[in-house]
Structure formats: C-alpha cells, structure tokens
Amino acid sequence: MDFDIVISGGGIAGLAAAAAFGSDGKRVLCVDPAPPVTDRDADGADPRSTAFLQPAQALLAEAGLWDRLAKHAMPLQVMRIVDAGGDLPEPRVTKSFDAADISDLPFGWNLPNWLLRREFSAYLSKLPTVDYRPGTATKTLFTRQAEARVGLCDGSRVRTSLVIAADGRGSPMRQAAGIGVTTKRYGQKALAFAVTHPIPHENVSTEIHRTGGPFTLVPLPDYDGRPSSAIVWMEEGPKAQALMDLEVPAFEAAMSERSCHLFGPLTLASKRTIWPIIAQHADRMSGERVALMAEAAHVLPPIGAQGLNMSLADLRVLRDLVRDRPDQIGDADMLEAYHRARFADIRTRIAGIDLLNRTSMQSNPLLRDARAAGLNALYGVKPLRKTLMQLGLGTTRS
Incomplete structure (x- = not known):
C-alpha cells in the first residue's frame, strides 16, 4: 500500500485532516488542484475568517497546530x-x-482563512509521513474490498486503505463513489x-x-x-x-x-x-473505502460558526476510529461506524441552521x-x- 490515507482536497478541513493523521504517524497524501494562496493581498486570497469553537480548537491543539495559530x-x-x-x-x-x-x-x-492556509501548509512540510502536493488533482477512483486506487492528474495512480473526500460541495471523489446529495437553495x-x-x-x-x-x-x-x-x-x-x-x-x-x-x-x-448560499448534505457519509467530510458531506449557510466546526467534528470521529482500529483503516465496519456517528447530528444541525436562516430572511x-x-x-x-x-x-x- 502506498499510503494509509489519501485526502482529496487541500482547503482548511483537508489540511487539518492531513495534520491530524500525519501527527499520529499515518502515511498521508493530501492533494488539491489549486496551490494555497497564503498572502492577504494576493490575487485569489480568501478574505473570509474561521471561528474555531472550543472542541475544534482542542482538536487542532492535539494535532500540534494550535501553537502556530494561537x-x-x-x-x-x-x-x-x-x-x-x-x-x-x-x-x-x-x-x-x-x-x-x-x-x-x-x-x-x-483567524483569517488566508493565514490558516499559510500556517497549515508550513506545518505539513515538517511532518515526515505527510506528502502534500498542491497543484495536483484527483481524477479517478477505483475501489474494492481491500483497497482504493486513486488516479492523479499527473497520470500516476496510488494505492491506499482510505480515501477522505474533503474536496468541496461538488466533490469529485463523492461523485466517483456514487454518493448522492440533497440540496436546498x-x-x-x-x-x-x-x-x-x-x-x-x-x-x-x-x-x-x-x-x-x-x-x-x-x-x-x-x-x-x-x-x-x-x-x-x-x-x-x-x-x-x-x-x-x-x-x-x-x-x-x-x-x-x-x-x-x-x-x-x-x-x-x-x-x-x-x-x-445553499444547504446540502450527502445521502451517506461513506462508501467503499471512502469517507466524506467537510463540504463534500455537508454545506450550511454561514450562521453560528457551524460549517468548519462540523467539518472538524467529522475529523475527530474519523481520527478516533483510525486510532481505535489501526488494522482496519477504511474497512466496511469502520466506515459504517463513521456514518452512524455523524449522519444524525449533521441532519439535525442543518435543519436548525435552515430554520435560523429562513427566519433571518x-x-x-x-x-x-x-x-x-x-x-x-x-x-x-x-x-x-x-x-x-x-x-x-x-x-x-x-
């Protein structure tokens, strides 16, 4: 196996996942088609900010990131x-x-999003088991019971125990896994x-x-x-x-x-x-050898700082399952446990934010x-x- 985990998506959630698993010593490949913009005034810089609520901050501290961010x-x-x-x-x-x-x-x-990308990227460069490749996209996905094979835009193919789709609301890996979505506009x-x-x-x-x-x-x-x-x-x-x-x-x-x-x-x-602005959730949180997280799994109106904090709640559950089952990374039982642990909470929070948004309109x-x-x-x-x-x-x- 080339990697324990391949992460498709190098946004804040994907980079946090690479840091969390890399700091645990897992062999991680993280790819994203766009290099991160890490300067406040550069073209393409993200002017938004992210509020990390207490549980999310604790997760970043456990992953070794918070010392850079505090x-x-x-x-x-x-x-x-x-x-x-x-x-x-x-x-x-x-x-x-x-x-x-x-x-x-x-x-x-x-914290500002452009700064988060700068600090997360710098931290990943110091983790020996993480291979971070900005400017590289996932193109194909083939799964079977024992492994997943991911094709990259450079023509190479890698073998992995688990694919984490953190590649946005239009997630190519979610689509390749055949998982549908429900969307409200x-x-x-x-x-x-x-x-x-x-x-x-x-x-x-x-x-x-x-x-x-x-x-x-x-x-x-x-x-x-x-x-x-x-x-x-x-x-x-x-x-x-x-x-x-x-x-x-x-x-x-x-x-x-x-x-x-x-x-x-x-x-x-x-x-x-x-x-x-949309609300969207995947029909399932997982498929064969694939786990969805962040906007690949759920999209919310930006109310109450729930979006990325829900993404990091996904990450915490996945990380704990990988820690508890180091010899079962990405197998059907682990991914079913992940789906059960996150799906109901996500649906409940989306319903609550939907109500708040409609009220505010x-x-x-x-x-x-x-x-x-x-x-x-x-x-x-x-x-x-x-x-x-x-x-x-x-x-x-x-």
Missing part, C-alpha cells in the same frame, strides 16, 4: 445578536451571550470581506438581523492600527450582486448603514468575494416582529439560553 487568534468572548427589523435600520432588540456563563474559555477563536448570496472601524469590537461577535439574511461581524486583530472585523453579509441574490458591483464609497456607506453604525463608519480593508413586518419577540423569549429563560450555547459549541456540559 498568537494570531482573536478570542470570541461574547456572541451578540441584534434584531434591526423595524422601520429604520437601527437596533430594537440586542442580546449578548457570554461564554463565561458556561465556560472558563471563550466561545472560540477567529435559498436565492441568497453572501458577501465576505474585512473592514476597519473606529469603535473597538472588544472580542464581541455581532450578528445583525434585518432582512435578506444576517450581517455578521467577527473580531480580527487590528489592521493598520485600527480595530478590524471580518464580515459576512447575506442578502437576496440580486441585491447581493448589486452591492458587490458598487464603487467603494457607496459600498462603505451601505455596509455602515446595515451595521446600524454599531462600530462607527466601516472602511473596506480587503477585496470582496461573493458566493451562493423575513421582510414581512409581522414576521420580523415575531422574530424579535422570539429572541427576547429565548434569552429570558436562563437554562434554555445555556443549553443552546452548549449545543452551539457542540458540548453537553451542565
């Missing part, structure tokens, strides 16, 4: 939800969820970019609901001497595209208004990106009023509030 990470101590669904774009209900109510640690830590798009602002964020992540979807500001380290945040702005598709096409001064005025001026005037501090004044009343009611019941915060983290502590 000095760049911005703690997320408070999650603030603002309803601005009245006649004017201004707060009418504001509720703050403090991590201190359930933990001695912050809810999570936020919302008619929304999301804009992602970074800003600076005069009022400090004080480690508070703020999600503002009006119409079209949430407008979320997540703390980043200062940029050019000013407080900075990453923004994801969800809106109906045509409106999002119109915003994307605005000249910078008009765009800054629009985003400052949509932020309810909570941080003062916002100044664009990165390029803008835009992508369509409301433009009808009566439904917006109901949303505000619901936020008040949820916040007012302390045991329910604590339980929901724990569920959001993926924990069940009392």
Whole structure:
C-alpha cells in the first residue's frame, strides 16, 4: 500500500485532516488542484475568517497546530445578536451571550482563512509521513474490498486503505463513489470581506438581523492600527450582486448603514468575494473505502460558526476510529461506524441552521416582529439560553 490515507482536497478541513493523521504517524497524501494562496493581498486570497469553537480548537491543539495559530487568534468572548427589523435600520432588540456563563474559555477563536492556509501548509512540510502536493488533482477512483486506487492528474495512480473526500460541495471523489446529495437553495448570496472601524469590537461577535439574511461581524486583530472585523453579509441574490458591483464609497456607506453604525463608519480593508448560499448534505457519509467530510458531506449557510466546526467534528470521529482500529483503516465496519456517528447530528444541525436562516430572511413586518419577540423569549429563560450555547459549541456540559 502506498499510503494509509489519501485526502482529496487541500482547503482548511483537508489540511487539518492531513495534520491530524500525519501527527499520529499515518502515511498521508493530501492533494488539491489549486496551490494555497497564503498572502492577504494576493490575487485569489480568501478574505473570509474561521471561528474555531472550543472542541475544534482542542482538536487542532492535539494535532500540534494550535501553537502556530494561537498568537494570531482573536478570542470570541461574547456572541451578540441584534434584531434591526423595524422601520429604520437601527437596533430594537440586542442580546449578548457570554461564554463565561458556561465556560472558563471563550466561545472560540477567529483567524483569517488566508493565514490558516499559510500556517497549515508550513506545518505539513515538517511532518515526515505527510506528502502534500498542491497543484495536483484527483481524477479517478477505483475501489474494492481491500483497497482504493486513486488516479492523479499527473497520470500516476496510488494505492491506499482510505480515501477522505474533503474536496468541496461538488466533490469529485463523492461523485466517483456514487454518493448522492440533497440540496436546498435559498436565492441568497453572501458577501465576505474585512473592514476597519473606529469603535473597538472588544472580542464581541455581532450578528445583525434585518432582512435578506444576517450581517455578521467577527473580531480580527487590528489592521493598520485600527480595530478590524471580518464580515459576512447575506442578502437576496440580486441585491447581493448589486452591492458587490458598487464603487467603494457607496459600498462603505451601505455596509455602515446595515451595521446600524454599531462600530462607527466601516472602511473596506480587503477585496470582496461573493458566493451562493445553499444547504446540502450527502445521502451517506461513506462508501467503499471512502469517507466524506467537510463540504463534500455537508454545506450550511454561514450562521453560528457551524460549517468548519462540523467539518472538524467529522475529523475527530474519523481520527478516533483510525486510532481505535489501526488494522482496519477504511474497512466496511469502520466506515459504517463513521456514518452512524455523524449522519444524525449533521441532519439535525442543518435543519436548525435552515430554520435560523429562513427566519433571518423575513421582510414581512409581522414576521420580523415575531422574530424579535422570539429572541427576547429565548434569552429570558436562563437554562434554555445555556443549553443552546452548549449545543452551539457542540458540548453537553451542565
């Protein structure tokens, strides 16, 4: 066998998987058709950020990655939800969820995606059992009971015990394995970019609901001497595209208004990106000698920092199964156990995020009023509030 594990996909989830298995001494090949863009201002750099919730941070620490990331990470101590669904774009209900109510640690830590790719790639170069090949794509998949054979774009073929498909929502390896998907479309798009602002964020992540979807500001380290945040702005598709096409001064005025001026005037501090919003899940988490993870297995609207944290929950289950069954990597029993461990949780979380997204999209004044009343009611019941915060983290502590 050439490798224990072949990972198709070198996004953040795929690189994290290579690090986790490589730090355990497994022989890993990780490939991705596109070399990682690791400079903030380079063409193709990802201006989005990722909030690693507590369980995800613990996994990265166990894999040896967190020491590289900690000095760049911005703690997320408070999650603030603002309803601005009245006649004017201004707060009418504001509720703050403090991590201190359930933990001695912050809810999570936020890092820019371009920096994550830089640090993950550098870490993989130091792991002797990991072969990381950016610029190489998987092309073919042949499986049988004892092994998988993966064809690469350079014409070579490798043999492996397990293929991990972490190659995105259109996953070539998922398709090659014959696993279908169920997809919901919302008619929304999301804009992602970074800003600076005069009022400090004080480690508070703020999600503002009006119409079209949430407008979320997540703390980043200062940029050019000013407080900075990453923004994801969800809106109906045509409106999002119109915003994307605005000249910078008009765009800054629009985003400052949509932020309810909570941080003062916002100044664009990165390029803008835009992508369509869907919810999607695979019909199964595994096939013969293949495990799906991350967006190959599930895609969510960007609400509540669930997307990549669910991906790392996939990784934790896979890693623990490989540790427990070192002589059964990729066999049918192991992959069935993986499917059972993850499938129900994924379906439940997708349903919850779907409901939150549809609620955030409301433009009808009566439904917006109901949303505000619901936020008040949820916040007012302390045991329910604590339980929901724990569920959001993926924990069940009392």
